[in-house]
Amino acid sequence: MSIRVIASPVRASLARPCLGLRAIRASIPTHGALAAPVAVRHLGIPPLIAQPPGGIVGTVNDAVKIPPPDKLHGSYHWTFERLIAIGIIPLTVAPFISDAALAPAVDSVLVTTTLVHCYFGLQSNIIDYIPKREFGKVHDACMWLLLGGTIVTGYGFYKYETNDIGLSGTIAKVWKA
Incomplete structure (x- = not known):
């Protein structure tokens, strides 16, 4: 019985999301020109150069630009x-x-x-x-x-x-x- 009483508040606190984490997630832009890549999103810093959605320039059917061999x-x-x-x-x-x-x-x-x-x-x-x-x-x-x-x-x-x-x-x- 005493183990159950001690474990109950711990279990309840683990089930609730942290308020700070919820506020951080809400502040991260997920669409538009300020959408950041994953590595930058965790820091809360938008990228210095706006990236197109998904990082794709053009359409998915365009040929890949191959750099000159060096x-x-x-x-x-x-x-x-x-x-x-x-x-x-x-x-x-x-x-x-x-x-x-x-x-x-x-x-x-x-x-x-x-x-x-x-x-x-x-x-x-x-x-x-x-x-x-x-x-x-x-x-x-x-x-x-x-x-x-x-x-x-x-x-x-x-x-x-x-x-x-x-x-x-x-x-x-x-x-x-």
Whole structure:
């Protein structure tokens, strides 16, 4: 009997929808020029560029506009990303195996490949989650911020390599700690 009394208010509260959630759902536009895609609707922010209903431009019977082939943004780009990702694996061990005279060169290659790998990964995230067709100038600003951040990080790594013990020295100290 006492279990039923305790469980009853819990069950009743779970059955009722939250008032805050109901208010949020009511504020989301579902039709017209302000209809937002699902990812933006949850934030309550309308898209910067109004999208047609369903994201279809023209009719469903129109032919698909195929972009011109560009190997740099296709198979070559994908292959280069995979080579960079696979190349990081031996480079993480190389500073500890190599001679002390080669350590700065191996360390700089490790830093460069890590920066390129991070740049490509974040660029893919921006392209996927902040598409140009929907966000326009915000997409361009994010791409420029990514490039600027990568350059600043590269300069920081350069100063760290030349004025301090470097990345492999730091990893070795952390490993021994």
